[in-house]
Amino acid sequence: MRLKSTERAPDEQKRNFLKIMGTLIIGVGMVGTLRSVVQYIIPPSTQAETSFPVLTLVLANGNPIHTSDLIVNNSATVTFDYPLQGEPNFLLRLGDSGNTDVKIPPSKVSIPSTGGSYQSPGGVGPYGSVVAASAICEHLGCVPPEIKFFPPSSSTTPGKIHCSCHGSTYDPYSGFSVVTGPTRIPLPSLVLSYDSTQDTYAATMMVGPTLYGHTSDLSGGNAITTKGTVVSTT
Numbered sequence: 001m002r003l004k005s006t007e008r009a010p011d012e013q014k015r016n017f018l019k020i021m022g023t024l025i026i027g028v029g030m031v032g033t034l035r036s037v038v039q040y041i042i043p044p045s046t047q048a049e050t051s052f053p054v055l056t057l058v059l060a061n062g063n064p065i066h067t068s069d070l071i072v073n074n075s076a077t078v079t080f081d082y083p084l085q086g087e088p089n090f091l092l093r094l095g096d097s098g099n100t101d102v103k104i105p106p107s108k109v110s111i112p113s114t115g116g117s118y119q120s121p122g123g124v125g126p127y128g129s130v131v132a133a134s135a136i137c138e139h140l141g142c143v144p145p146e147i148k149f150f151p152p153s154s155s156t157t158p159g160k161i162h163c164s165c166h167g168s169t170y171d172p173y174s175g176f177s178v179v180t181g182p183t184r185i186p187l188p189s190l191v192l193s194y195d196s197t198q199d200t201y202a203a204t205m206m207v208g209p210t211l212y213g214h215t216s217d218l219s220g221g222n223a224i225t226t227k228g229t230v231v232s233t234t
């Protein structure tokens, strides 16, 4: 039996409605796929810094670290991120072979790759023995645990930072300068400030070569959005 035109109308409307919905769903799916492809080709922009942040060094519980939290010649690796997220730095309280604090003076650090030089900041804290520098090897970018500090009492590379990836060695007692290659670039130093009234520490800026893998220390990553940067021990 043929349906009257007035009886077909609801079915046609339903078909048209389903067609439109189908087209919309396919369209939304294509937009989503296209967005994924574009984001793959052009990564989402990241929030960079425009100037070096001043960040208090804090424990995992958010409390500022004090000198007594730092072990002289600690054989464990103590790091914190700076100036951007995911960029580890060594935090060292340096001592002699008897584990007595050693005052680290500012020093002229040579850059073998360029023939240039710069002034390292020296140590801070009550004994002038606390220093920090990038923990990203300037040769090809290895990070802890491949690159680590060996205390003066160690049988291998005593008092040096050694990278096991290809054997580069740096001297934290003289501005994290190059001791042995293949690296031809020192580890960039951090300028720390020390508040003697509170016995607290803060990271304020970096000096020396640009961080490995970056065209600038303040781009190529995400800013640390908290007022402190967490010090962790591994």
Ligand code: FES
Pocket: 137, 138, 139, 140, 141, 142, 147, 163, 164, 165, 166, 167, 168, 182, 183
């Ligand atoms: S990455 Fe450290 S020595 Fe090569």
